Amino acid sequence: DVKVTQSSRYLVKRTGEKVFLECVQDMDHENMFWYRQDPGLGLRLIYFSYDVKMKEKGDIPEGYSVSREKKERFSLILESASTNQTSMYLCASSFRGIQETQYFGPGTRLLVL
Amino acid sequence: GEDVEQSLFLSVREGDSSVINCTYTDSSSTYLYWYKQEPGAGLQLLTYIFSNMDMKQDQRLTVLLNKKDKHLSLRIADTQTGDSAIYFCAETAGKLIFGQGTTLQVKP
Numbered sequence: 622d623v624k625v626t627q628s629s630r631y632l633v634k635r636t637g638e639k640v641f642l643e644c645v646q647d648m649d650h651e652n653m654f655w656y657r658q659d660p661g662l663g664l665r666l667i668y669f670s671y672d673v674k675m676k677e678k679g680d681i682p683e684g685y686s687v688s689r690e691k692k693e694r695f696s697l698i699l700e701s702a703s704t705n706q707t708s709m710y711l712c713a714s715s716f717r718g719i720q721e722t723q724y725f726g727p728g729t730r731l732l733v734l
Numbered sequence: 735g736e737d738v739e740q741s742l743f744l745s746v747r748e749g750d751s752s753v754i755n756c757t758y759t760d761s762s763s764t765y766l767y768w769y770k771q772e773p774g775a776g777l778q779l780l781t782y783i784f785s786n787m788d789m790k791q792d793q794r795l796t797v798l799l800n801k802k803d804k805h806l807s808l809r810i811a812d813t814q815t816g817d818s819a820i821y822f823c824a825e826t827a828g829k830l831i832f833g834q835g836t837t838l839q840v841k842p
Contacts, residue, residue: 663832666830722782727776
């Protein structure tokens with residue numbers, strides 16, 4: 622079974638703090654993704670990566686950065702957390718190909734005070 | 735641009751059938767997906783359909799695809815309380831585009 626794990630299920634941070642969200646997958650997937658989920662808005666893509674050290678902006682990259690130093694690990698960084706970044710963050714991974722089914726981690730619920 | 739639309743809420747009684755509908759805009763989508771999200775959890779892939787198919791059945795789940803109208807539906811037969819969740823449809827348009835999610839409430 623594909624396993625995608627995220628470092629924390631719940632996180633509380635203060636405005637201005639630097640926040641790291643970690644994601645690890647064990648299926649040798651080339652692609653990894655970070656989404657945020659907000660009620661009524663569905664999932665919105667923040668950043669994705671097609672390979673080690675590669676990153677591409679998604680639909681809402683502002684205020685975020687990412688790092689992919691190893692194939693299995695994809696980190697999302699909030700440089701200076703703000704209250705409007707309070708959200709559920711979901712990581713996903715997939716093989717590269719025509720059928721790119723994405724497999725999701727359990728999510729990290731982040732509260733920024 | 736690409737867009738996927740779903741109704742936000744559906745309530746059914748246990749044992750009834752549920753039908754969750756979705757419309758999408760990108761006619762070049764190769765695959766269309768249904769994901770399920772239980773409370774406090776990530777998304778779990780339920781099923782997917784290749785764009786050259788009209789229907790796919792998997793136990794209690796039936797997916798219908800109308801390419802002409804760009805309409806996708808998920809039917810859950812004999813709905814159980816354990817089916818209560820948010821259901822997302824998604825199309826591939828170079829990347830996955832998700833709908834807003836439909837909250838399914840199953841009443842005993």
